[in-house]
Amino acid sequence: MQKFIPLLAGGLLLAAQAQAHHVLNNFDIGEMAQQADSVFRGTVVDVSYASSNPVKGQGAIPHTFVTFTVDEVLHGTAETDRDNTYTLRFIGGQNNKGVMWVDQLPKFNIGDEDILFVKGNGEAQCPLVECANGRFRIVDGMMHNEYGQAIVEDAKGRMTLGAVNERIKFAQHKIGKQTLQKRTHYVNGFDGKGNDVDIPRPEAAKVTMYDAGSFIANSHQQIHKKMPNDPLGVNKRAVNVNKTKAFELRMSKKAQ
Amino acid sequence: MKRFLPTMLAASCLLAASAANAFTTYTCNGHDVKWSGNSKTLFAYLPDFPSGSSERNALIEAVARLNENSSPFVFNLVYTNTVPSLDNDRTEIWIDNIAWPGVTYTWWDNNCNNFTEKDIIMDSSVSWTSSANKYYQWSYDDPSDTIVAKRPMESTILHELGHALGLGHEADEYNIMGTDWNHMSTNGNAAYTYFGEDANHGARYLYGSDGTQDLGVVHWRRIGNNGEYSTHGRTRLLDPNTNTELPFTMVKGEPQYNVNRGQTVRMELTFENNGSAYQYEDVGYYVSTNSYISTGDRLLTSVSFGQSPANVYTRYQDVTVPSDLSCSKEYWLGAKIDKDNSLAEFAEWNNATYIPIKTNWNFSCLVLQPIIIQPLALN
Numbered sequence: 001m002q003k004f005i006p007l008l009a010g011g012l013l014l015a016a017q018a019q020a021h022h023v024l025n026n027f028d029i030g031e032m033a034q035q036a037d038s039v040f041r042g043t044v045v046d047v048s049y050a051s052s053n054p055v056k057g058q059g060a061i062p063h064t065f066v067t068f069t070v071d072e073v074l075h076g077t078a079e080t081d082r083d084n085t086y087t088l089r090f091i092g093g094q095n096n097k098g099v100m101w102v103d104q105l106p107k108f109n110i111g112d113e114d115i116l117f118v119k120g121n122g123e124a125q126c127p128l129v130e131c132a133n134g135r136f137r138i139v140d141g142m143m144h145n146e147y148g149q150a151i152v153e154d155a156k157g158r159m160t161l162g163a164v165n166e167r168i169k170f171a172q173h174k175i176g177k178q179t180l181q182k183r184t185h186y187v188n189g190f191d192g193k194g195n196d197v198d199i200p201r202p203e204a205a206k207v208t209m210y211d212a213g214s215f216i217a218n219s220h221q222q223i224h225k226k227m228p229n230d231p232l233g234v235n236k237r238a239v240n241v242n243k244t245k246a247f248e249l250r251m252s253k254k255a256q
Numbered sequence: 257m258k259r260f261l262p263t264m265l266a267a268s269c270l271l272a273a274s275a276a277n278a279f280t281t282y283t284c285n286g287h288d289v290k291w292s293g294n295s296k297t298l299f300a301y302l303p304d305f306p307s308g309s310s311e312r313n314a315l316i317e318a319v320a321r322l323n324e325n326s327s328p329f330v331f332n333l334v335y336t337n338t339v340p341s342l343d344n345d346r347t348e349i350w351i352d353n354i355a356w357p358g359v360t361y362t363w364w365d366n367n368c369n370n371f372t373e374k375d376i377i378m379d380s381s382v383s384w385t386s387s388a389n390k391y392y393q394w395s396y397d398d399p400s401d402t403i404v405a406k407r408p409m410e411s412t413i414l415h416e417l418g419h420a421l422g423l424g425h426e427a428d429e430y431n432i433m434g435t436d437w438n439h440m441s442t443n444g445n446a447a448y449t450y451f452g453e454d455a456n457h458g459a460r461y462l463y464g465s466d467g468t469q470d471l472g473v474v475h476w477r478r479i480g481n482n483g484e485y486s487t488h489g490r491t492r493l494l495d496p497n498t499n500t501e502l503p504f505t506m507v508k509g510e511p512q513y514n515v516n517r518g519q520t521v522r523m524e525l526t527f528e529n530n531g532s533a534y535q536y537e538d539v540g541y542y543v544s545t546n547s548y549i550s551t552g553d554r555l556l557t558s559v560s561f562g563q564s565p566a567n568v569y570t571r572y573q574d575v576t577v578p579s580d581l582s583c584s585k586e587y588w589l590g591a592k593i594d595k596d597n598s599l600a601e602f603a604e605w606n607n608a609t610y611i612p613i614k615t616n617w618n619f620s621c622l623v624l625q626p627i628i629i630q631p632l633a634l635n
């Protein structure tokens with residue numbers, strides 16, 4: 001899958017500029033919250049699978065239902081069940097034939113602790129703002145993105161992405177009985193004389209990592225700054241999905 | 257307002273030296289998943305890729321670039337009017353209004369040994385170009401012209417075909433499985449997408465080697481990563497004394513470095529061995545009066561070095577800008593790999609690239625060349 005380009009109004013020019021300046025590692029929590037139906041902190045308590053009902057031109061497609069307990073709401077309302085759980089539906093999962101997945105969908109395991117920017121649950125194939133970018137992971141109390149990059153503070157005090165925690169990046173992920181894992185292949189560097197050599201890594205500077213508490217506090221500030229009249233998103237609702245209820249996938253103009 | 261201070265952590269646990277990450281594959285229950293054979297039919301939905309369309313051109317080029325890879329794996333492209341869908345046991349590509357610029361849906365069986373289906377959908381709402389003219393592409397957008405630069409469809413399809421072959425995203429090398437639209441081989445006004453060293457390495461890891469060879473040089477390099485994607489920027493011209501980038505001006509959408517005649521500069525270019533075997537590479541460094549670098553240009557220096565087909569090599573070469581160039585004039589430094597054409601390559605068009613320069617005006621420009629006056633011959 002290819003990454004999302006921030007296409008705003010008048011999009012192409014902005015997008016071209018954005019990539020020309022290589023400021024891709026910065027992200028705007030206030031902007032993401034504005035796009036979101038709800039922002040909350042939760043813990044994965046269940047992952048289960050069900051297929052969509054077939055429609056004309058498109059058979060049943062496996063989906064994954066990820067259920068969270070909602071521990072703290074930062075913006076909007078997550079329409080939780082009575083037991084304070086909320087379920088997100090993603091395309092991909094398993095059926096009797098095998099497994100289906102998409103590269104950039106976030107991959108959840110039971111016990112994962114996340115801050116989620118929910119958008120379009122029950123309709124979107126990936127119901128998060130900018131898909132996997134709308135998931136922030138809390139691992140050992142510290143904040144990371146989906147790919148295990150630490151959330152750090154840059155010299156100007158902005159949130160940005162830091163070093164990769166490979167334990168998170170290459171973690172195992174369960175789909176039913178199968179264990180999916182991204183495997184990286186290591187190569188040696190070389191010195192141009194035909195010799196393979198180890199590549200020295202630059203000495204890491206002291207970095208300022210966000211823990212969950214400071215991330216949430218900072219997010220509150222950014223949300224307030226972006227939406228000073230409605231920081232709580234009082235009228236915004238992230239609908240829940242019921243994993244036992246039938247649903248259809250209308251993904252294509254060709255599958256009506 | 258009270259400011260919340262993030263936790264300070266000294267990142268002292270990083271290793272001093274380590275191997276670099278390269279291509280990624282996907283494992284299921286501990287083993288790699290790939291296609292069971294070395295070829296797969298790719299059904300293209302004819303109404304989305306009609307004959308003569310720019311979409312068809314982009315698809316043909318992308319499949320050709322994939323099929324050049326140095327493993328035996330190929331996609332056989334078949335156009336069909338059969339309406340595509342997910343989970344029909346056919347590997348298909350079509351165009352639709354989707355949330356992503358391009359997406360690949362991957363299916364495998366319950367034993368998770370092999371892929372059973374891959375479906376690629378390209379987004380109809382993206383402004384695509386299928387032109388190889390660089391000024392039509394995002395990465396070479398010239399703000400002074402009237403052309404609306406767009407995202408090259410070929411490079412995004414090639415990225416998706418990389419997924420379809422079995423590769424995941426890769427952030428630690430300059431590679432097509434990172435950011436695709438600035439993974440380009442450019443000489444003169446033509447910019448072509450290509451599979452590249454890291455993805456070729458991955459293809460050979462999954463499907464073995466077909467014994468073909470290819471070398472290339474580009475003016476792009478890895479500058480960082482964004483999530484799972486490598487991010488790419490132009491290679492630079494550096495001051496050899498300080499190793500810092502020389503001053504430049506953006507001219508027609510590209511950095512043009514300001515240099516003095518006689519100045520020694522450090523050229524940064526990225527060399528790739530896309531083939532199956534280790535190669536000694538013969539590289540000529542040139543100065544040209546246009547952006548198309550060829551062996552007909554003025555040779556500044558020749559070097560040779562070895563490169564295994566595993567690790568993208570962004571290399572530095574010091575060259576001296578000739579003192580007899582004109583002042584205040586645009587030139588192009590460049591390099592051509594395999595300049596003697598001694599290696600049979602599956603792609604011969606990716607062997608040269610350029611870095612724009614402009615000579616400064618300075619007092620040396622005032623010095624007149626001695627004029628020899630012939631005495632009149634009297635008889």
Ligand SMILES: [Zn+2]
Pocket residue numbers: 001002003103415416419425
């Ligand atoms: Zn991708």
